[in-house]
Amino acid sequence: MCLLISLMVVACAAAPQTPERMLTSAATSKATPSIHPPDAAASYHFMLGYQAEIAQNMDRAIEEYQAALKTDPTSQSVKARLAGLYFSLGDMPNAVVYADQAAEGPSQDGQLLTQLAGILASAGQGERAVKLLDRVIDLDPTAGDPYFTKGLLLLNLKRQPEAEQAIRSGLALAPESAVGHYHLGRMLLDAGKGDEAAASLERAIAVNASFEPAYLALASIYELRQDQDRAVAVLRKYLQSVNPRN
DSSP: OOOOSOOOSSTTOOSOOOHHHHHHHHHTOOOOOSOOOSSHHHHHHHHHHHHHHHTTOHHHHHHHHHHHHHHOTTOHHHHHHHHHHHHHTTOHHHHHHHHHHHHTSOOOOHHHHHHHHHHHHHTTOHHHHHHHHHHHHHHOTTOSHHHHHHHHHHHHTTOHHHHHHHHHHHHHHOTTOHHHHHHHHHHHHHTTOHHHHHHHHHHHHHHOTTOHHHHHHHHHHHHHTTOHHHHHHHHHHHHHHTOTTO
């Protein structure tokens, strides 16, 4: 299946990514941890590990996180941090072990669950990753971004109708999301619905006039139709509005 040159971690970003790359960004995020182990000693080692991560001292970070886990063996936040750290180092076996353990807990942290979904998806556990994203959606049913992420994962699993429905659900919640309209347009194009795809890409541009991928995808549709005038018009607008030095 042709992978989308798609999704971003946040709706205002401009560079598209594949579902795996988008989730990988979440998996390797250095954002300040939102959940700390409740045990005081575990919290101490956890913060030392986090500081070591920031300092790029990965061996020390692993050592401190492991020390935190010995003190508090049930801590999801420590397991998730170890999973993300091992993932960033390319150690998939250990990353998956800790991601599996962290995913079993009753986390209420959407960012943590998205991180775990990214690791599991990259390890070929796409179906489980989708289930984790369903938990993210349940935590905040009003957010559109988790639906976009879920839609691209479903597309990667060759579940196109469900993928399209997920994207549309996200757009119902975030109708001004250029990212959502872009993804929907790409899906519709892959499904052979050129007119609907073009309309969705035009909407992405209307929402965010500097959203480069939508211009290029829309121009490619017109080129495939041999409608050179419209393709040139789209590219001219792109050059004038987005990248005049290209």
